[in-house]
Amino acid sequence: MRMRAPITTAAILTALSLTAGGCSLAGGDDGGSDTSADGTTITLVAHESFELPKKLVADFEESSGLTLRIEKLGDAGALTNQLVLTKDKPVGDVVFGIDNTFATRAVDEGVFAPYAPQLPPGAERDELPGDTDDALTPIDSGNVCVNVDDAWFAKEGLTPPASIDDLTKPAYKDLLVVPGASTSSPGLAFLLATIARYGESGWQDYWTKLTANGAKVVKGWSDAYYTDFTFSGGQRPIVVSYDSSPAFTIDEATKKTTTSALLDSCYRQVEYAGLLKGGKDGEGSARSEAGAKEVVDWLLSPEVQAALPTSMYVFPVDERTELPADWAAFAKRPTSTKQVDPAEVTAQRQTWIEQWNEIISR
Amino acid sequence: MIDRAVATRHLGTAASVLVALVPLVIVAVFFVLPVGAMLQRGLWPEGRFAPGAVLDVLARPRTGRVLWFTLWTSTVGTALSLALGLPAAYVLHRLRFPGRAVLRAVVLVPFVLPTVVVGLAVRELLGEGGLLGGLGLDGTPAAILIGLVFFNVAVVVRTVGVAWEGLDRRPAEAAAALGATPAQVLRTVTLPALRPAIVAAASVVFLFCATAFGVVLVLGGVRYSSVETEIYLLTADLLDLPAAAALSIVQLAAVAVLLAGVARLRRGPDPTVRRLPAAPACPTRRDLPAIGVTALALVGLALPIAALVAGSLRRDGGWSLAHYRALGGDAGGLLPGPVTDALTASVRTAVDATWMSLLLGGLVALTVTRRVRTRRARRVRAGLDALFMLPLGVSAVTLGFGFLIALDSGPLDLRTSPLLVPIAQALVALPLVVRTLVPVLGGIDDRQRQAAASLGAGPLRAWTTVDLAAVRRPLLAAAGFAFAVSLGEFGATSFIARPAEPTLPVVIYRLLGRPGVDNEGTAMAAAVLLAAVTALVVLAVERLRVPGTGAW
Numbered sequence A: 001m002r003m004r005a006p007i008t009t010a011a012i013l014t015a016l017s018l019t020a021g022g023c024s025l026a027g028g029d030d031g032g033s034d035t036s037a038d039g040t041t042i043t044l045v046a047h048e049s050f051e052l053p054k055k056l057v058a059d060f061e062e063s064s065g066l067t068l069r070i071e072k073l074g075d076a077g078a079l080t081n082q083l084v085l086t087k088d089k090p091v092g093d094v095v096f097g098i099d100n101t102f103a104t105r106a107v108d109e110g111v112f113a114p115y116a117p118q119l120p121p122g123a124e125r126d127e128l129p130g131d132t133d134d135a136l137t138p139i140d141s142g143n144v145c146v147n148v149d150d151a152w153f154a155k156e157g158l159t160p161p162a163s164i165d166d167l168t169k170p171a172y173k174d175l176l177v178v179p180g181a182s183t184s185s186p187g188l189a190f191l192l193a194t195i196a197r198y199g200e201s202g203w204q205d206y207w208t209k210l211t212a213n214g215a216k217v218v219k220g221w222s223d224a225y226y227t228d229f230t231f232s233g234g235q236r237p238i239v240v241s242y243d244s245s246p247a248f249t250i251d252e253a254t255k256k257t258t259t260s261a262l263l264d265s266c267y268r269q270v271e272y273a274g275l276l277k278g279g280k281d282g283e284g285s286a287r288s289e290a291g292a293k294e295v296v297d298w299l300l301s302p303e304v305q306a307a308l309p310t311s312m313y314v315f316p317v318d319e320r321t322e323l324p325a326d327w328a329a330f331a332k333r334p335t336s337t338k339q340v341d342p343a344e345v346t347a348q349r350q351t352w353i354e355q356w357n358e359i360i361s362r
Numbered sequence B: 001m002i003d004r005a006v007a008t009r010h011l012g013t014a015a016s017v018l019v020a021l022v023p024l025v026i027v028a029v030f031f032v033l034p035v036g037a038m039l040q041r042g043l044w045p046e047g048r049f050a051p052g053a054v055l056d057v058l059a060r061p062r063t064g065r066v067l068w069f070t071l072w073t074s075t076v077g078t079a080l081s082l083a084l085g086l087p088a089a090y091v092l093h094r095l096r097f098p099g100r101a102v103l104r105a106v107v108l109v110p111f112v113l114p115t116v117v118v119g120l121a122v123r124e125l126l127g128e129g130g131l132l133g134g135l136g137l138d139g140t141p142a143a144i145l146i147g148l149v150f151f152n153v154a155v156v157v158r159t160v161g162v163a164w165e166g167l168d169r170r171p172a173e174a175a176a177a178l179g180a181t182p183a184q185v186l187r188t189v190t191l192p193a194l195r196p197a198i199v200a201a202a203s204v205v206f207l208f209c210a211t212a213f214g215v216v217l218v219l220g221g222v223r224y225s226s227v228e229t230e231i232y233l234l235t236a237d238l239l240d241l242p243a244a245a246a247l248s249i250v251q252l253a254a255v256a257v258l259l260a261g262v263a264r265l266r267r268g269p270d271p272t273v274r275r276l277p278a279a280p281a282c283p284t285r286r287d288l289p290a291i292g293v294t295a296l297a298l299v300g301l302a303l304p305i306a307a308l309v310a311g312s313l314r315r316d317g318g319w320s321l322a323h324y325r326a327l328g329g330d331a332g333g334l335l336p337g338p339v340t341d342a343l344t345a346s347v348r349t350a351v352d353a354t355w356m357s358l359l360l361g362g363l364v365a366l367t368v369t370r371r372v373r374t375r376r377a378r379r380v381r382a383g384l385d386a387l388f389m390l391p392l393g394v395s396a397v398t399l400g401f402g403f404l405i406a407l408d409s410g411p412l413d414l415r416t417s418p419l420l421v422p423i424a425q426a427l428v429a430l431p432l433v434v435r436t437l438v439p440v441l442g443g444i445d446d447r448q449r450q451a452a453a454s455l456g457a458g459p460l461r462a463w464t465t466v467d468l469a470a471v472r473r474p475l476l477a478a479a480g481f482a483f484a485v486s487l488g489e490f491g492a493t494s495f496i497a498r499p500a501e502p503t504l505p506v507v508i509y510r511l512l513g514r515p516g517v518d519n520e521g522t523a524m525a526a527a528v529l530l531a532a533v534t535a536l537v538v539l540a541v542e543r544l545r546v547p548g549t550g551a552w
Helices: A002-020 A054-064 A076-085 A103-108 A150-156 A164-168 A185-212 A221-228 A286-299 A302-312 A325-330 A342-361 B002-043 B051-059 B061-094 B100-112 B115-126 B141-165 B170-177 B182-210 B214-219 B227-237 B241-266 B285-313 B322-328 B339-369 B375-387 B396-406 B420-442 B446-454 B459-488 B504-512 B517-543
Strands: A041-046 A067-072 A094-099 A137-149 A176-179 A216-218 A238-242 A259-276
Touching: A041 A076, A041 A286, A054 A067, A054 A286, A054 A302, A076 A094, A076 A103, A076 B227, A076 B396, A094 A103, A094 A286, A103 A342, A137 A150, A137 A185, A137 A286, A137 A302, A150 A259, A164 A185, A164 A259, A176 A185, A176 A221, A185 A221, A185 A238, A185 A259, A185 A342, A216 A221, A221 A238, A221 B115, A259 A286, B002 B051, B002 B241, B002 B339, B002 B375, B002 B396, B002 B420, B051 B061, B051 B241, B061 B100, B061 B141, B061 B182, B061 B227, B061 B241, B061 B285, B100 B141, B100 B285, B100 B459, B100 B517, B115 B141, B115 B214, B115 B285, B115 B504, B115 B517, B141 B182, B141 B214, B141 B285, B170 B182, B182 B241, B214 B227, B227 B241, B227 B396, B241 B375, B285 B322, B285 B517, B322 B339, B322 B517, B339 B375, B339 B420, B339 B459, B339 B504, B339 B517, B396 B420, B420 B459, B446 B459, B459 B504, B459 B517, B504 B517
Parallel strands: A041 A067, A041 A094, A176 A216, A176 A238
Antiparallel strands: A094 A259, A137 A238, A137 A259
């Protein structure tokens, strides 16, 4: 027993020195970077997946004289609901990452202050329908589409499906895996795609047939894509994913993609930015409102738009942006998609999810 | 002389009130206030008390299904964890064989792994293409049970094993000498003596099962919903706060009842603190069944981890270290910096969470083990004890959202403070720390303190030479566990606003959220790295050989 005392003491000393020596968050703050040239810090609230190259952020801070603080809050749904709950005392000045399935809830609650920046060409089509108060500015978009592992179908000598109508046919029994609409955002987008396509009366019937045809429902996109999709070593060659996914399934020998998206199954997801009413420091801070506007402008700038595909795996709204080579070659996008009106999504979401849950639980 | 004694006693009372006050205030601010704020939004929508909505929710058929599902999976999960954990506790803590310390640490690893990783690993195994894919368990309640047991066997092994290790052997030997068969000895002597530890383990496992979030979400697909995942869906997705409040109240009430019941069962002398650690015995033929079950449990725990390690080493159908080399990069612009930076961020957060939970847990343990004379004081003490266990029974999403709406003004506007994450993690680790320290502090014979006092030691001196000496190593062990829990914590962390620097579990989650084989491989490599670091911490704790560690 006596022998161990020095070890214990050493451990305590190590722990103390770890804490004292900046190995803790309390000890090692970010070097007082909160004070910039004119002393204005703008807080950008974003969802979990927000990411931009450090250099871009540093360049923006240098040219604008602002300090940008980035705070991340859960996924798009959790982010929206947290903004609604904190609308009287927002946690930031500007938000990025509200998408078109959650947008109207926050707009209706009066979370945003109006701002209508000069939109780059191509961005008008992604403006939020019914947003007459200029609450939100589109920044990027992506489509949720059914992806097919063409290499698997070729190997098995089978014909891949040509449309999502085919997925209920016996030829495709037990081949589809989808992320749940109640637990994932691409899952909800796919549900909305079927509602837009088959209508309020037909979508339940479609899902009933889909379930009867052996569709597998898993929790999230990563479960579907990484565990069940044949490309990742799973057993199912049809999966709900994104229109950009084929850019990531390139065969090293042929330099061609081995998967493709069913373009008639897509649902467009748009991500918006908006000013938070009141801002972090409360009313009357004209300086932080001006700074927040600069952040929105920056998100629309050619530099940030060009960084979106590699940093966040989404398409920029600015149609002039040059895409990475693999994206340009293999990420085929639908020319148009059937959408559900965002206001209707907000009103019906709970009902639809409950009905969907009943169908897939049978 | 008498005056001075009275004065000292008053001073002592004042000091102990102060000691109790600090954790009380902290739990009030960082737990009661946020959770209360969320419940208030549910019960008083638009400022008026409207319990009707809450009652409506309880009448929904879906709510009934959710409650029933939670109840039965938790019960079966607890039973299975005990069935596998009790023999393993005996083998790993009572028998002597090479590699015992490593195995004990291995058993603990699943408990501190992030659920994203566990979900990935278990599905790798049970999925349609996995090693056990033929059983068709993926997406069924059986998969959820496997996940729950995978997590919780550690709790049983730890809690019961440590008690078993310190059990006085003489009663069992006496019974055997008087002609009792081994089965009789087990039934009439050993099990009754272990009852407090078994009850403690079972209750904590039940709590963990009933409040499991990630496991149910990842392994249950979407067909099955527990109270915890339902609260998440209602709050984070649907913003149906009355419904979420209704379920939270049910959950809190159930947890309170459970804790009260456990406290009753545990009353009376706890034999595990009168420790007479005996040398572990060599395995004999009679131990074969227990060894068999233990081997089964170990294989069950090792398989998913092995699948994970294998996955991290495979690329393009061959073996490669490429994914580990990728840990030095930023995943092609997806992350703000190298994955190794995230490990640093994790460690820094864990250091903070550790000292916070130790400080809090230490004060709580001092309070609830204080000798009190009156019945009322005893009640207050029991109430405090239960209060500090309650964070176990509250959903992470409720706490995270509650932070945002409750801590929003004046000096309490900590919503975007970098310290909020370690504070939340410290709350998660608090029950663990308290349960590690309480048995040791409670087991100190008061006569030792009296002897010190009569030899002329002041209260402080008596405390350092008696209490601190006994509690030093358990404190280190608790620090190790708090550190490990914080490293792997994801639930609460993901609902708190935080600055750009992500922790390792967050990075793993993010890598898994994007297409690309390399992202998945890097995520697996990062998960292996996290598991390895965690295992090392646990192994270091194990080397301290702390008596009474982990009696949760």
